[in-house]
Amino acid sequence: MVFNSLDFVVFIIPVFLLYWLVFNRSKVYQNIFLLGASLFFYTWADWRFLALLIGSTLINYYLGLKIFRTPEDRKKSIFLYIGLVFNVGLLLYFKYFNFFYEGFYEILNAFGSESTYNSLVILLPLGISFFTFQTLGYLIDVYNEEIEPSENLLEFSVFVTFFPKILSGPIERASSLIPQIQEKRVISYEVSVDGLRQILWGLFAKIVVAENCALIANPIFNNYENESGSTLLLGTFFYAIQLYADFSGYSNMAIGVSKLFGIQLMRNFSTPFFSTNISDFWRKWHMSLTTWMMDYVFTPLSFTLRRHQKKGLIISIITTFVLVGFWHGANWTFVVYGLLHGIYFVPLVFSGKMNTSEIVAKGKMLPSVKEIIKMILLFVLIMLTDVFFRVESVSVGFEYLQGIFSLSIIDLPSVLFTSTTLITIALVGFFMLIEWINREKKHDFEIGNYNIYLRWISYISIFVLILIFGKSAETFIYFQF
Amino acid sequence: MKRLLLKLCLFFICCLAITTFVLVEYGGNVDYFYQKFTTPKAVSMVIGDSRSMQGIQPRVINERLKELKYELPIFNYSLTIAETPIGPLYNKSIGKKLDETSENGVFIISVTPWMFGSDKNNDNNKGEFREADRPPHNMRFVNMNPNYEYLFKNLTYFHFKALFRKTSTMHKDGWLEENNLPTNPKVFDEWKKRQGRLFDKMIRNYEVSSLRLNSLDVLIKKLKKHGNVYMVRMPIDLDFVAVENSFYKNFDKDMSTVATSNQIEYFNFNVSSTHTNFKTYDGHHLDKHGGLEFTNILCDSIIRSANTVK
Numbered sequence: 001m002v003f004n005s006l007d008f009v010v011f012i013i014p015v016f017l018l019y020w021l022v023f024n025r026s027k028v029y030q031n032i033f034l035l036g037a038s039l040f041f042y043t044w045a046d047w048r049f050l051a052l053l054i055g056s057t058l059i060n061y062y063l064g065l066k067i068f069r070t071p072e073d074r075k076k077s078i079f080l081y082i083g084l085v086f087n088v089g090l091l092l093y094f095k096y097f098n099f100f101y102e103g104f105y106e107i108l109n110a111f112g113s114e115s116t117y118n119s120l121v122i123l124l125p126l127g128i129s130f131f132t133f134q135t136l137g138y139l140i141d142v143y144n145e146e147i148e149p150s151e152n153l154l155e156f157s158v159f160v161t162f163f164p165k166i167l168s169g170p171i172e173r174a175s176s177l178i179p180q181i182q183e184k185r186v187i188s189y190e191v192s193v194d195g196l197r198q199i200l201w202g203l204f205a206k207i208v209v210a211e212n213c214a215l216i217a218n219p220i221f222n223n224y225e226n227e228s229g230s231t232l233l234l235g236t237f238f239y240a241i242q243l244y245a246d247f248s249g250y251s252n253m254a255i256g257v258s259k260l261f262g263i264q265l266m267r268n269f270s271t272p273f274f275s276t277n278i279s280d281f282w283r284k285w286h287m288s289l290t291t292w293m294m295d296y297v298f299t300p301l302s303f304t305l306r307r308h309q310k311k312g313l314i315i316s317i318i319t320t321f322v323l324v325g326f327w328h329g330a331n332w333t334f335v336v337y338g339l340l341h342g343i344y345f346v347p348l349v350f351s352g353k354m355n356t357s358e359i360v361a362k363g364k365m366l367p368s369v370k371e372i373i374k375m376i377l378l379f380v381l382i383m384l385t386d387v388f389f390r391v392e393s394v395s396v397g398f399e400y401l402q403g404i405f406s407l408s409i410i411d412l413p414s415v416l417f418t419s420t421t422l423i424t425i426a427l428v429g430f431f432m433l434i435e436w437i438n439r440e441k442k443h444d445f446e447i448g449n450y451n452i453y454l455r456w457i458s459y460i461s462i463f464v465l466i467l468i469f470g471k472s473a474e475t476f477i478y479f480q481f
Numbered sequence: 482m483k484r485l486l487l488k489l490c491l492f493f494i495c496c497l498a499i500t501t502f503v504l505v506e507y508g509g510n511v512d513y514f515y516q517k518f519t520t521p522k523a524v525s526m527v528i529g530d531s532r533s534m535q536g537i538q539p540r541v542i543n544e545r546l547k548e549l550k551y552e553l554p555i556f557n558y559s560l561t562i563a564e565t566p567i568g569p570l571y572n573k574s575i576g577k578k579l580d581e582t583s584e585n586g587v588f589i590i591s592v593t594p595w596m597f598g599s600d601k602n603n604d605n606n607k608g609e610f611r612e613a614d615r616p617p618h619n620m621r622f623v624n625m626n627p628n629y630e631y632l633f634k635n636l637t638y639f640h641f642k643a644l645f646r647k648t649s650t651m652h653k654d655g656w657l658e659e660n661n662l663p664t665n666p667k668v669f670d671e672w673k674k675r676q677g678r679l680f681d682k683m684i685r686n687y688e689v690s691s692l693r694l695n696s697l698d699v700l701i702k703k704l705k706k707h708g709n710v711y712m713v714r715m716p717i718d719l720d721f722v723a724v725e726n727s728f729y730k731n732f733d734k735d736m737s738t739v740a741t742s743n744q745i746e747y748f749n750f751n752v753s754s755t756h757t758n759f760k761t762y763d764g765h766h767l768d769k770h771g772g773l774e775f776t777n778i779l780c781d782s783i784i785r786s787a788n789t790v791k
Contacts, residue, residue, distance in 0.1 A: 006633065020482055192485050423642070456495075463496050467503070468644070472637040 003253040027184040041163035049125035060135040064149035083139040099330030164257040170288035185262030195259025201445035205249030211471035213242035229409030240383040276374035318342035337388040509651040516651040519626035523556035524583035529591030534559035536767035539654035545780035557655030574617040586708030594729035598687030605692040672763035716750040717765035
């Protein structure tokens with residue numbers, strides 16, 4: 001059941017009304033109802049792993065309490081390690097088992113062994129990368145005494161399973177979400193309307209921008225051997241936009257739906273293409289994953305390697321980004337994707353500009369020429385790296401890039417002057433324009449301060465664009481992770 | 482809460498109003514079938530797949546068959562081979578669209594071998610039909626304007642973008658007019674090759690269903706109560722005729738048998754000497770000019786047949 005389906009509309013309307021009209025007597029009623037709705041939602045999406053989700057919730061709840069209540073540091077560590085082994089083990093088994101299994105045999109064969117192997121058929125539970133990281137973060141925070149564990153199983157279960165973010169995030173932090181669950185939620189007109197705006201914008205991003213870009217990018221990627229360099233470059237442009245619109249659209253819908261239930265999820269994207277360096281980009285792209293990795297991987301690692309100064313910092317960054325890449329899937333392509341992003345940080349480390357992050361052209365209508373050049377260069381770099389996010393193998397990725405940097409890059413792209421491409425370029429332009437206008441705001445479609453006529457014209461215009469240019473979409477790119 | 486619900490309702494009303502406007506004004510351009518389910522029940526009908534949907538023009542029949550005093554206008558209730566192969570489901574839908582008060586209608590059933598093909602994985606005797614989830618079988622209402630049921634159940638069929646280009650128009654009489662066919666013969670060759678691959682796939686995956694053949698008999702008997710029934714095999718390229726006949730070897734014989742047993746005419750335009758006069762754009766679909774010519778010739782055949790009976 002995806003957010004942009006009729007099924008979800010049929011699900012969300014009664015859930016919303018029952019939540020506020022029937023189950024709003026106390027936080028306990030609200031939480032019981034939210035848990036029921038969340039489990040129903042997950043069951044509808046994929047009932048086969050409901051037991052896994054429940055099991056993971058119970059074990060992490062128990063471990064959180066044990067870590068907190070055990071006075072001895074050594075025993076605390078043991079419970080934390082059990083938690084780490086359990087959660088990472090789940091991920092390793094369901095997501096990475098075949099990757100390592102095949103890798104092991106390939107190494108054996110490289111040394112002359114003639115072993116054969118058959119990959120196991122392991123289904124990937126929906127949302128496993130998201131809820132596992134969330135519970136991992138929870139256990140580490142409890143261990144580090146940054147938060148107290150949730151004593152209440154019901155509240156903890158809602159924290160893990162809350163339906164708007166269970167399938168594809170944002171990867172919520174216990175310190176932010178649990179306190180909201182521990183309070184009775186009160187409906188706010190402004191917050192709900194803002195949530196609805198975010199849903200509308202997310203819907204537009206997904207079914208208009210992402211799906212129309214996919215229409216152009218997919219055939220190019222599927223037939224890359226026969227396309228000119230310029231066409232391949234155009235394919236990467238549309239894929240980069242597709243990837244962003246798909247996932248940011250999903251995130252906006254998730255955050256918007258959550259607001260309808262009085263719960264604020266963390267922002268996941270903050271107009272990342274308006275960044276002037278890679279560090280700034282990652283502060284704005286998939287923010288819930290990036291901050292998670294910064295807190296639980298990069299910071300401890302760079303602290304450990306601090307004696308090695310810049311060298312230690314570079315190792316920490318590259319390790320973190322390789323893990324960011326690998327988090328996405330058990331494929332070398334994601335490792336290369338992460339590695340390249342890590343490498344892009346190296347010049348920043350040496351120039352001491354790693355912590356530079358700012359809103360481009362803050363308070364101004366237009367960016368400076370220097371900012372435009374920086375943004376374009378960064379976008380091109382990201383766009384080319386996204387090739388590894390899209391292709392099935394590293395060799396295909398390099399062949400694709402080789403195809404781009406051939407003499408045929410000066411040809412006119414074969415698909416440039418089709419009506420589909422021109423319409424999609426116009427839609428992408430509109431999408432980016434609205435993002436640019438709202439780049440300093442809390443989300444991409446925060447228009448609450450506009451006058452009522454302008455607001456309604458905006459809503460209706462977005463609806464008309466969705467009606468005319470929307471494409472049906474049954475899945476999101478990030479569902480596979 | 483009240484204020485929120487009120488605003489939400491207002492927003493949905495605006496959305497509904499815009500959607501309704503588009504459906505009413507451009508329903509024939511933004512979906513290939515939508516218009517078929519917005520018109521009143523029909524006293525006379527064309528039944529078939531995409532060949533008849535594009536190749537048989539009701540306005541021509543209405544004009545030409547006036548002299549035979551049939552109850553007109555005739556409505557083209559053909560969809561495509563994916564939606565309307567002959568079978569109990571299509572029969573049921575025809576029953577919904579048929580004006581039961583009709584006593585002297587004219588019913589033209591366009592048949593092709595593929596319309597009797599069933600997926601090898603489907604057991605028709607157990608009620609398994611590949612078309613079951615598609616329109617018009619997933620709908621209760623086939624004569625409602627605007628038809629929101631069709632919109633909600635078949636949203637993926639719509640292509641609202643087309644309202645700017647209007648490359649095809651589904652007319653109120655059920656005829657699909659392609660307005661913007663390319664002129665480059667290479668494109669037609671490519672389309673024909675694609676259709677050929679589709680036929681090869683169907684030959685691999687389909688088998689002739691006796692239940693569908695029986696359904697044709699049931700349909701004819703039902704329609705005969707409301708007027709005269711004619712069966713027609715529309716003209717297609719000869720190489721495709723050979724492909725079709727390899728799928729259903731006794732097709733013409735079986736059709737003739739059904740026609741004879743029900744005392745109706747079967748017009749087979751793939752054996753007549755005039756066959757080569759009809760030019761298709763992809764091997765088996767007539768364009769609007771070819772369709773006009775063919776409909777006139779079909780009317781000639783019907784008039785001739787009716788006069789012979791008299």
